[in-house]
Amino acid sequence: MRLQKVIIEKIKKRGFIPFDEFMEMALYYPELGYYTRADIKIGREGDFFTASHLGEVFGFLLSRQIEILWQRLGYPEDFAVTEIGPGMGYLAKDILNSLESHIPLKYNLVEINSSLAEIQKERLKKHKNKTSWYHSIENLSPFEGVIICNEVFDALPVRLFEIRQTPQEVYVTVNEKEMFEEVFSPCRNDTLQYLMDFAPWTLKMQGYRSEVNITMKSIIEKMSKVLKRGYIVVFDYGYTAEEYYHPSRNKGTLLCYYKHTINENPYINIGEQDITAHVNFTALQKWATQEGFSIEKFSSQGSYLVSLCDEKLLKKIQEKDLIQQFKRLVLPEGMGQSHRVMVLSRL
Structure with a gap:
């Protein structure tokens, strides 16, 4: 309720705020937002889980990909892996446990939540000589290596638009009962430009409603500034x-996750539920290309992970008794089709 009151007071001062600002406060307001609060829980005990929570096989497979990319870069001695939003630290642990010792590796974790960072440090204490923590991408020194974004872009604040005679954006206000309500205003210029670039056919579809993720562009620009040479590997649903x-x-993809239940109302459980929207990979590709990246691969998660497996690796998966985890990651009825992978390179 504390965060709800903070947002209400802000709205009262201004009359209304754009939805992306509301979503940013709900997710990232210092100490009270969903991703910044001290008691956030991710995984089976929390509101959602990612591929890394299914077991060690995801990190095991990614370690193989990292080794291949290290070789492609010419075996650099200052090679670094940077994970954005490492959650509970499971993926970092599984990657570091699986990587061969001959790879000179530094592992950076970009984490905005200090409580999660402490959990990660405890989980990774075996690898303390290889790991470093940063509060933001901008704090990183330029490096050669790999950036891993596992379900990062779907958690960025989005704008909502709706076609009502003309393209309108959703703003949030409060009524006399201090309940959140939506109001509409003409789209901002960059929202309208986005729609013209990626979805011009929607502009004449009365009642059509969806999301616009402008923030993703700025994140790509920030990563571009710190990655001198290397790869960005993106896993997300989109x-x-x-x-x-x-x-x-025509209703968009915005969903909220609260204690492993799904709803479509972002105006409840403020600061206590995750709010997500799918990723527009066409926009990601365009903005990455503008920053000088090439598209190495774009596929379903299932086909991507299978492509990493040779006979030797599959045998190891069987020996480690990880075959059921592997199936959940790659089969369509698991995460194999719902999640996409895009690999970007700058060489």
Whole structure:
């Protein structure tokens, strides 16, 4: 309730705020937002889980990919892996446990939540000589290596738009009962430009409603400034622009996760529920290309992870009794089809 009151007071001073500002406060307001509060729980005890919570096989497979990318870069001695939003630290632990000792590796963890950072440090104490923590991407020194974004972009604040005679953006206000309500205002210029670039067909579809993720562009720009040479590996659920803004998907993709239940109301459980929207991979590709990256791969998570496996690796997965975890990651009925992978390179 404390965060709800903070947001209400801000709205009362200004009359209304754009939805992306509301979402940013709900998720990232210092100490009270969903991702910044001290008691955040991720995994089976929390509101959602990612591939790394299914077991060690995800990190085991990614360690193989990291080794391949290290070789492609020419075996640099100052090689670094940077994980954005490392959660409970499971993926970092599984990657570091699986990587061969001959790879000279520094592992950076970018974490805004100090409580999570302490959990990660405890989980990774075996690798304390290789690990470093940073509060933001901007704090990193330029490096060669790999950036891992596992379900990062879906957690960024988004704008909401709705076609009501003309394209309108959703703003948030409060009524006399101090309940959140939506109001509409003409789209900001960069929102309208986004729609013209990626979904012009929606502009004449009355009642059509969806999301615009402008923040993703700034994150790509920040990563571009610190990655001198190397790769960005993105795992997330999302679509191409044509799929995302298909006429049949006229209510968008915004979802909220609260104690492993799903709802579509971002105006409840303020600071206590995750709010997400799918990723527009067409936009990600365009903005990454503008920053000088090439698209190495874009596929389903299932086909990507299978492509990393040779006979030797599959045998290790069987020996480690990880085959059931592997199936959940790669089969369509698990995470194999719902999640996409994009690999970006700058060589």
